[in-house]
Amino acid sequence: MSRLRKIFATDSYIVPLVAILLGFLVGAIVMLFGGYDPIAAYSALFKRVFGSPYDFGEAIREMTPLMLTGLAVAFAFRSGMFNIGADGQVMIGMTAASVVGIKLGGVLPGFLLVPLAVIAAAVCGGLWAGIAGYLKAKRGINEVITTIMLNWIALFLSNYIVRTFLLLQGQNRSEDNPASLSMTFLFSTFDNARLHWGTVIALAAATFFYVYLWKTKQGYEMRAVGLNPHAAEYAGMNVGRNVVKAMFISGVFAGLAGAGEVLGVFHYQSVFAASPGYGFDGIAVALLGLTHPLGVILAAILYGTLTYGSAGMSFGADVPPELIRIVIGSIIFFIAAQGIVRWVLKPFYFKRKKEKVL
């Protein structure tokens, strides 16, 4: 118990919590300026998420790709890289899952087809990210620029594959995918909300993230490279190999997110007019979660709740749902600029110290 209290008393937990509160406060102030009622808006937001089993299930559905793309960005971050390319990796994962699911749908039985489609998504997502890792390791090319370029290439390549090989006649989307990750046994409980195994995969991925980085020798090397590549190299570590490996694993997470969306939610793949933006949400989630796997899960829950609930906010209190981005942005701001939070908390710390003296 005392250990538990110690955990919650430490700074690292208080700062994010206060940051979240301050973020909501900023949102409330912005709403007051716009002439809206913040209390009505926030209660509409939470009512939307927790009001019905269907909405609760859909909110979990919304959180799932956020967890995986958040893990993807966080994993790369821990290894010293900024992966802006989760978006492209998600799309490549989607496409791989679509190709395997649709093309092998009649050939393989379901118990082989679904895992194969998921593995294809993971591997292809990983290889796509691996390109950026390889170019960084071998040529020293900034991964920010390559992942941005690879996002666009992934968008067009995916659209080409869907349009040329998988198209449903006369539609702007692929045929229905016979491989399914849906958790149909939960549909009755959650009023047909689109829950799928991707959520379980995401939690498993977070566990893998933690165990790999903090409990294995390879993970130790990876973190060392992330903290100081020169020191790691001096210590005899192969920096290049670690960079490629880290990007591959990062891409695997993103690819899995794509598999979940295609096989669990939509059951087909659309031709995208623009990038769907999963990767950029992933950056926000990774930063909110302080690039720690547990933090990423919690951040995805927060982010998913806020974005899913924002629709309710606009129905219930007429507040534009974009407001929620201001709230999320402010929370990230306060987490990043912890000095401001500490400054806000200073009077409380001061009081506590005084009590001790007495």
Next chain:
Amino acid sequence: MDFVVLGQLLNTTLVFSTALIFASLGGIFSERSGVVNIGLEGLMMFGAFAAAVGGYYAQDAGMGEWAPWVGVLCAMAVGVIGSLIHAVAAITFKADQTISGTVINFLAAGSTLYMVKLFFEGSGETPLIDGFSKVAIPGLSKIPVIGEGIFNSYPTTYLAIILVIVIYFVLFKTPFGLRLRAVGEHPSAADTLGVNVNKMRYIGVMLSGLLAGIGGATITLTTTGTFAHNTISGQGFIAIAAMIFGKWNPLGAFGAAVFFGFSQAIRNYVQLFEWSKSIPQEFIFMIPYVLTIIVLVSAVGRSSAPKALGEPYDPSKR
């Protein structure tokens, strides 16, 4: 394919390049001073929004052809204000610069659309306004191809090209430029020589907001005429790529921006070529991005970022 088409293609290329030139020049100021600016996308969004709103009200007030310039001024102001969020977090509170840049993108996406809905009764888009019109330069605009291509452009395009040269001069030939670069390369050495590191960095980041703001304004005032959620859609990130591609040098960034502008322009002309009709359009769209990677792999090699890029300056660690 005749010369008229070539001239038009060149002209369209410059139209699409202009915003990228401004934004990547902005990125150079910030990053040369040692502050990463992932927030260019958001700053462009602020600029595009402010130009649309400012231009709309100026037009409404009967300012006629001066209205777009009011829009540009608003964009500059809002860009600077937006960049201050980044500056305060990254410089004063020593936040991770990548993170505070991302914050800008988030706040911009949220607040601009929130305000559009607030100002224009729930509409997701600002009303259509008259932007800039093209200005032909007497004499020069009569030259074949180049006249149509370059000397018959929007005033913002001329401004962008002039700024490339001015900023190159400022960065590499003036004491101010030297100090700015010193702060980005070796802040403690600059500090020892009496340069105020944080002040220089604030200036760098604010200039990036100013220029990215104009970049965003260019898009609403020359191409779209309105501001909506998809007005910027990745242009800021392309500007970052142009900056890195151009090795944090105004001339290099200009070249890269024109290259990206060309790749956007060529989409409009693809169907004109006989050979290109058989290629799936997706592959044509992909060309610039694939080409960028190939060029980086084959020619440019190791990137030459400012040495202190991304590191908050802490005098006690000197």
